[in-house]
């Protein structure tokens with residue numbers, strides 16, 4: 001006999017499996033990679049989706065994700081945002097109240113400051129990609145826990161793979177530590193050109209921190225100027 005909670009777990013597992021298979025299908029990957037028929041179909045098919053279709057498929061998986069406890073608290077998951085192609089990606093920590101309400105990253109007070117920071121280097125939000133380490137709002141806006149970051153990491157990695165940005169900007173210590181896989185303080189890493197998996201990375205303060213500590217804006221401005229210089233290098 002299957003107990004009620006086991007039934008719920010099985011139901012949840014089946015839903016996640018369905019989402020995963022849909023995701024694989026959308027990416028042109030075979031349903032069963034070891035099946036000859038599927039291998040031939042996938043290899044001979046030229047219906048491989050481009051990055052945009054794959055990003056849409058990824059968003060669908062993110063919206064239905066239940067891999068960690070955060071899904072219980074969210075109103076909705078918040079995938080990254082931006083149109084392709086872009087070479088610059090901003091990575092924050094996780095959605096806050098407004099983002100959870102609207103389903104878009106960085107639209108609350110910190111988001112308004114981020115928009116200004118992007119404008120300050122003569123770009124606009126449409127020219128960059130904006131995402132977060134975790135895609136669901138942690139309760140009371142607490143920092144995401146390590147297992148939540150790890151559960152969400154494949155989504156961030158997949159966004160990076162699909163968008164292929166040459167320059168990453170991490171906002172705050174959560175994004176910086178996640179991307180560099182270190183525990184170093186943001187104050188030790190910010191403003192320098194780092195390399196992560198062959199991509200350039202510049203860390204700066206999180207806009208929410210800057211709202212609480214306006215005195216740090218001067219350093220953030222130095223970091224942003226560095227971002228702009230690296231961006232100009234990419235354009236050459």
Ligand code: URA
Pocket residue numbers: 092093094095096099104105106107108110111132208
């Ligand atoms: N803070 C973040 O880190 N991300 C958001 O999307 C909003 C606030």
